[in-house]
Amino acid sequence: MLYTSPRDKIRILAQKPSVFIHKRLRWLTILSSLPLFGIVTAFGIAPNTSLPDIPERKIVRTLPLPEMAISDDTNSAFWRQENIRRGDTMAAILARLEINQQDKTDFLRVAKDSKAMRQLKPGEVIHAETTADGELLALRYFYGNGEQFLMEKVDDTYELSEQSAGVNTGVSVGSGVIESSLFAATDAAGLPTNIAIQIANIFASDIDFYRDLQKGDRFTVVYETSHDNGENTQYGRVLAAEFINKGKSYRAVYFQASDDEGDYYTPSGESLRKPFLRAPLEFSRISSGFTNARFHPILKQWRAHKGIDYAAPTGTPVMATADGTIEYTGRKNGYGNLIVLKHRGEYSTAYGHLSAFKKGIQKMKYVKQGEVIGYVGSTGMATGPHLHYELRINGVQRDPSKVVMPAAYPISKRNKAAFHRDTKELVARLDLLRNANFASAN
Numbered sequence: 001m002l003y004t005s006p007r008d009k010i011r012i013l014a015q016k017p018s019v020f021i022h023k024r025l026r027w028l029t030i031l032s033s034l035p036l037f038g039i040v041t042a043f044g045i046a047p048n049t050s051l052p053d054i055p056e057r058k059i060v061r062t063l064p065l066p067e068m069a070i071s072d073d074t075n076s077a078f079w080r081q082e083n084i085r086r087g088d089t090m091a092a093i094l095a096r097l098e099i100n101q102q103d104k105t106d107f108l109r110v111a112k113d114s115k116a117m118r119q120l121k122p123g124e125v126i127h128a129e130t131t132a133d134g135e136l137l138a139l140r141y142f143y144g145n146g147e148q149f150l151m152e153k154v155d156d157t158y159e160l161s162e163q164s165a166g167v168n169t170g171v172s173v174g175s176g177v178i179e180s181s182l183f184a185a186t187d188a189a190g191l192p193t194n195i196a197i198q199i200a201n202i203f204a205s206d207i208d209f210y211r212d213l214q215k216g217d218r219f220t221v222v223y224e225t226s227h228d229n230g231e232n233t234q235y236g237r238v239l240a241a242e243f244i245n246k247g248k249s250y251r252a253v254y255f256q257a258s259d260d261e262g263d264y265y266t267p268s269g270e271s272l273r274k275p276f277l278r279a280p281l282e283f284s285r286i287s288s289g290f291t292n293a294r295f296h297p298i299l300k301q302w303r304a305h306k307g308i309d310y311a312a313p314t315g316t317p318v319m320a321t322a323d324g325t326i327e328y329t330g331r332k333n334g335y336g337n338l339i340v341l342k343h344r345g346e347y348s349t350a351y352g353h354l355s356a357f358k359k360g361i362q363k364m365k366y367v368k369q370g371e372v373i374g375y376v377g378s379t380g381m382a383t384g385p386h387l388h389y390e391l392r393i394n395g396v397q398r399d400p401s402k403v404v405m406p407a408a409y410p411i412s413k414r415n416k417a418a419f420h421r422d423t424k425e426l427v428a429r430l431d432l433l434r435n436a437n438f439a440s441a442n
């Protein structure tokens with residue numbers, strides 16, 4: 001039998017590092033562990049046996065390592081999800097997905113007459129297959145009643161299909177207890193993020209989910225689900241929910257009359273929809289509040305600031321905070337590009353320093369709450385990009401945080417019977433879930 005010394009083995013391994021690299025490292029690990037194994041086997045030697053000292057010698061060698069190839073493939077595809085926000089357009093969703101300009105243009109051209117594009121429902125999910133360099137390969141959206149919008153790229157062109165998705169729809173329930181935050185509680189309960197977002201939006205006029213939550217608060221929720229050929233689960237609209245905050249119960253049920261859009265109401269028929277959004281931007285911070293004395297950064301003098309400034313990047317979409325009619329659109333003094341909306345009763349709102357108006361915005365046009373009307377800019381007397389927002393009552397600017405806003409309309413008399421008939425089962429589910437939760441807690 002041929003004898004190969006450890007030194008010869010190391011020499012052989014070093015000749016072919018790309019093939020034997022893992023074996024070489026294993027040998028080095030074994031060699032470096034020999035003193036440890038010596039200690040372990042010493043427990044099997046008879047007591048009082050003297051052992052000669054073994055000289056130690058450290059050897060440091062530079063061993064060549066194989067070259068690592070880093071892939072720069074920008075064509076690898078992956079699926080992404082994007083939640084639909086209030087007032088969203090498909091163009092805004094494609095922008096958040098970082099789709100390149102050419103694919104965005106081609107997609108919108110093919111989808112312009114699509115039924116699904118007119119039914120973008122806040123809280124629901126868009127699924128998109130994209131590449132790292134922003135190419136859009138496919139986009140899927142389940143927009144209700146088992147209908148599926150599917151856009152696929154075939155030979156550099158988009159093909160659209162709107163058809164039955166072949167899904168099994170159903171209703172699921174969930175419940176949870178607040179330990180730290182709403183999102184942590186929904187995660188612990190196995191509920192998806194879009195259900196948590198819907199719960200927060202439904203009860204936003206009654207509960208501040210950043211400051212009002214207490215440990216031990218509870219929630220229950222009834223929501224739509226659909227299964228795509230048994231493979232993927234889609235989570236749809238919240239149908240009913242209850243939130244117990246500081247011992248007080250808040251309930252909501254979804255109802256859509258045949259002659260109107262769906263909305264959330266209390267079981268007695270009072271509307272939960274906020275008459276005015278808390279802010280005209282989704283992601284921003286207040287850079288200057290409503291005050292009677294502020295040092296103006298341009299005029300260099302103290303003067304009142306009769307509005308709220310929201311700092312945000314140029315081009316950020318600006319939403320109408322309530323349903324209304326456009327009373328003014330154009331350029332006006334220090335406001336720069338300005339839009340004024342007239343709302344119900346004595347209320348109006350103003351949006352200043354805009355970089356641009358949304359296409360189609362013009363005087364007397366009716367806009368809905370959450371609809372994009374313009375984009376953040378720095379026109380007029382502005383030191384940087386932000387939105388100047390005003391709430392006006394009978395033409396006088398008022399502090400939005402100190403004004404009691406009007407309530408939304410309740411269920412109309414002609415729809416009241418249908419409302420109680422259609423929501424009766426949802427209220428019963430909430431009762432059942434509450435009793436089950438209290439029983440388990442006790």
